[in-house]
Amino acid sequence: MLKKRRDGYVKRLNGIYENGFKSAGVEGVFGDCTFVDKHTVEVTAKDGSKTKYTGDKIVIATGGRPHFPEGEGVEEHCISSDGFFEMEELPKVAVVVGAGYIAVELAGVLNSLGSEVHLVVRKGKAIREFDPMIADGLDAEMIKAGIMIHRNTNGVAKVVADESGKKNVTLNSGDVIYGANVVLMAAGRVPNTEDLCVECEWAPNTEELQLECCGVK
Numbered sequence: 001m002l003k004k005r006r007d008g009y010v011k012r013l014n015g016i017y018e019n020g021f022k023s024a025g026v027e028g029v030f031g032d033c034t035f036v037d038k039h040t041v042e043v044t045a046k047d048g049s050k051t052k053y054t055g056d057k058i059v060i061a062t063g064g065r066p067h068f069p070e071g072e073g074v075e076e077h078c079i080s081s082d083g084f085f086e087m088e089e090l091p092k093v094a095v096v097v098g099a100g101y102i103a104v105e106l107a108g109v110l111n112s113l114g115s116e117v118h119l120v121v122r123k124g125k126a127i128r129e130f131d132p133m134i135a136d137g138l139d140a141e142m143i144k145a146g147i148m149i150h151r152n153t154n155g156v157a158k159v160v161a162d163e164s165g166k167k168n169v170t171l172n173s174g175d176v177i178y179g180a181n182v183v184l185m186a187a188g189r190v191p192n193t194e195d196l197c198v199e200c201e202w203a204p205n206t207e208e209l210q211l212e213c214c215g216v217k
Contacts, residue, residue, distance in 0.1 A: 003087070030046075034195055039056065060196070063191070065192060066185065067187055073159040079182060095120060096184045100188065102186045104142070111147050118150060120169070153171040157170045157171060157172045167183050
């Protein structure tokens with residue numbers, strides 16, 4: 001019931017945004033986009049047709065997707081924050097990997113709903129880039145709530161599923177978490193920019209955006 005209501009709410013939000021764009025005179029164009037030159041992009045629709053659009057300024061706002069770090073069985077046996085919203089049942093034991101606000105938020109939700117939650121952080125604590133008072137306060141509250149925090153792990157080395165489907169998570173620190181129903185990776189996101197410049201000689205200035213690792217030269 002909870003998931004059904006959540007899905008319905010998101011669907012309503014999508015409709016609200018779509019109607020808002022239409023009312024403002026914004027045209028929606030759907031497809032895969034790549035730059036042709038500094039003022040032109042080409043969009044390939046699902047049917048294969050290509051259309052070019054030009055403008056004085058082009059804003060890159062392609063969003064991102066969850067990142068799965070390297071490790072044996074990580075991508076195969078883990079879900080992302082997107083997968084979290086597809087779960088039909090509450091896991092009895094959940095391992096959440098990550099130290100950012102998405103990781104601690106989802107760990108808190110699962111803990112509040114009754115799951116046994118293990119939070120795996122690479123260093124000493126979560127949201128360490130935040131104000132120390134906030135990070136320390138959150139750390140204390142998570143412990144108080146019963147969330148088990150695995151610190152200074154340097155991440156996940158491997159995830160292995162047993163015959164029952166439960167996952168055993170080996171950390172780079174050598175610790176092992178046994179019998180997880182769900183392993184949720186919330187270890188950051190990567191930008192959807194790898195297809196922005198497929199064949200064009202010109203590419204957007206990405207030096208400050210640090211997008212070279214995503215295929216934008």
